[in-house]
Amino acid sequence: MADAMSTAASYAIARVKKLKRANIAGSAAHTSRQRETLNADPNQKNIRFIGNVDREEKLEDLVLAKIGQYEQKRKIRTDAVYCVEILLTASPSYFRPLDPTAAGYYQEERLADWLEGTHQWLNEQYSDRIVRAELHLDEVTPHIHAYFVPLDENGQLRCNHFFDGRQKMRDFQESYFASVQHLGLERGIQGSVAKHQDIKDFYRIVESGKDLNSDLTIAQMRAKAADRDRAMQSKSSMELTAKRLVKENESLRQRIKELEAEKERLQKQTEQLSDLPLEDVAWHLGLDEDNSSDSCARRRHRCWKGGEHIIYINGSHWSHLAPDTQKIGNVAANSQTTSASPGAVSLVKQVNGCNFNQAIAWLNDRFGEDGMQRAVTHYTRQQAQNILKDEAAPQFVPPVPDESNWHLVHDYLTKKRRLPQDLVRKLYQWGLVYADAQQNAVFLLKNLNGETKGAFLQGTRAEDNTLEEDNTFTGDATGFTGYAIGTKRSDGWFYLQWGGQPTDEVQKVVLLKSPLDVLSFAMLEVERQRGVPGGVPEERTMYMTVDSSRSVPVELLPDIPEVICAYDNNAAGDEIAGAVGELLPQATRVKPQAQNWHEELLALLRLQQREREYQQQQRQKQQRQRERKRESELEL
Structure with missing residues (x-):
């Protein structure tokens, strides 16, 4: 070189x-x-x-x-x-x-x-x-x-x-x-x-x-290169701006298309929800419009006449002149009419003197299926609104408590589910769990204001009371696991709070499938905190049942910094966690090492029991050694 x-x-x-x-x-x-x-x-x-x-x-x-x-x-x-x-x-x-x-x-x-x-x-x-x-x-x-x-x-x-x-x-x-x-x-x-x-x-x-x-001198060459670089940067910036504007224009065009499609969809939906024009229905019924009388002009109604019928139409409502009203010429002598009625279906029934089924068939013949469905939809909505004026929304009625079965439910929760007796007693005193006549453990579901909105029943009679994926019980026919009739699942949850101070705002929410999962997970948290100074976490945590993305409390969770989806370690648990994660971007997935949190709790309790037994054996061994040593000293 x-x-x-x-x-x-x-x-x-x-x-x-x-x-x-x-x-x-x-x-x-x-x-x-x-x-x-x-x-x-x-x-x-x-x-x-x-x-x-x-x-x-x-x-x-x-x-x-x-x-x-x-x-x-x-x-x-x-x-x-x-x-x-x-x-x-x-x-x-x-x-x-x-x-x-x-x-x-x-x-x-x-x-x-x-x-x-x-x-x-x-x-x-x-x-x-x-x-x-x-x-x-x-x-x-x-x-x-x-x-x-x-x-x-x-x-x-x-x-x-x-x-x-x-x-x-x-x-x-x-x-x-x-x-x-x-x-x-x-x-x-x-x-x-x-x-x-x-x-x-x-x-x-x-x-x-x-x-x-x-x-060129070095300075001139550098200046020339700098000018070129500035020109290239300016050109590059303009090209990027042009590309961005093209992309934005394309995005706007696409948005306009979407809005136009949405507008068309809403227009069709509005048509489907609106009734047929009553003037068209009156014409097909053989009536003719006659607004020559002063009474029609004063009433601001459109007057339709035919045979013995005089119909006053005002928008989506119509009224009918009483059949025995005296007439002078073609105009009623007084303005006494039947009460105003809404809709095309009732107008057809009145004029044709037919029943509901016959009115539907007539509308289908004159206006086609789409027109008939519009009229029926409007008629049904009006009927539903009238019903709601008089019919109150049903209130949830909790299952009747049965004190004679509480000791059996208590034994199930403490001996089989291995929940602490103090915890079960407090839940019972607070009215969050009790026994019904069928020996079910009744867990009350409340909204965030503390109002009871439902109950979750956990059967205790069967040999194997395992909660299935569809919240149904598959053990003994005398047991049941699922929701009580009348439960409002989207507005009621079983939940507990722990950590921090009672007045602190919740910083973390753990979502679980059932009340027993809530209690098992919470007890695992308690056991893990035993070796921590103070024994209580600093942040306020809520443990609550959310077994579907449909029951996510959207008014609460979006503002919570940390949300944990702690569902079972199986495909069903992954599916629920995935659906919840789509609604709550901050949510993370946590799985038990065992199949579920109950088994995880049992494994931890067994381990603690073995440790206690081992420590007891060690103490006994040391005690025997001390006794043998004393005996040896006495012999000497």
Whole structure:
């Protein structure tokens, strides 16, 4: 590798020249010196290091033969680029560091190193798509002409795939610079040249020996590069802004389409919920409009008459003149009418004197199925509203307590479920759990204001009282597990709070499937806190039953910093946790190591029991050792 001998920077220089088919022969004539070239020394021989040395071989034939090796999917245009002439050189100060202005002179070692690096780069970058490459030594500065057939990886002629756009040209020059950087050549100042394809700079070096930007000072070159960088940054910023605006416009167009579709859907829904126009129904019933009377004008009603019927229509309501009202001419002598009635169905029943089923059939015949459904929907909604005026919402009635069964439920919770007796007693005193006549453990479900909204029943008679995925009991037929009739599942939960101070706001909520899961998980938390100073966590935590995404208390949980989905360690638990997680992004999944939290609690209690037994054995062993020691001392 040549060592640097000049303080002037030496640059790697690469340019390209796109050749259409008509330009190939002219370029070949120049590079092969088939025609006279100014400033060329006829005593210097050029070196063809890629391609046949046969001077009679035409470059155009080589290019066409290379293209012909692959079937072109599209017809090649007449103005297509068939070949790219790659022009490569370096600053004169590289080839002749002692005297860069000595035209035609070069250090052979430096030339050989540069040729080797360039040859290797051409092979690695373009392989056999370089059909010819020549080293020219007959001009002021050594340089290379390489002919590249721009075939892509599929063999298709695509020059723009390699050299279209500023970034691709920058990548091309960066690639060449990286291959000869080890020679001490530097990358030209990015942005200091107006066009990467500017051939004039190349021939300026080749023919006159003047380096790039040789007439500019370092400060001027840096200023020029800075101007270029600012222009590029401004252009890049404008392009990004344009892309952003295009994206925003597309988003707005999509939103407009969605809003239009929503508007159309709402219009259809409004039509479906609205009644048929009563004027149309009256016309089909054989009535004719008559608003000539003063009474109709005063009442601001539309008057429809036919036979013995006089109907006053006001929007979606109508009223009927009593049949025995005295008439003078065609106008009623008084304004006594039946009470106003809503809707098309009742109007048809009145005028036709038919029942509900017959009215529906008539409407379907006159207005089609859609019209009939509109009328029926409106009629049903009106009937429902009338019912709600008189019918109060049903209130949940908890199962009747049965004190005689409490000791059995108590034993189930404390002995089988292994819940602490103090906890069960407090829950019973607070009225959160009791026994019913069927020996079920009744867990009351309350809303966040403490109002009872339902109950969860846990059967205790069966041998295996395991809560199934669908909240049904599968053991003894005398047991039951599920919700009491009348429970409002979306507004009632079994929940406890622990940690911090009673007046503190809840910072963490743990969601579980059933009341027994709540109690088991809470007791695990208590056991884990026994070794912690104070024994109570600093933050206020709520443990509550949420067995479906439909029962998530949305007015509470979105503002809670930490939500834990602590469901069973199975597919059903994962499904519930996933559904809840979609509603609450802050929710995290926690699984028991066992199948459920009850089994986890039992495992912990068994471990604690074994530890206590072991400690008891150790104490007894130590006691025996002390007794034997005393006996030995007495014998002595």
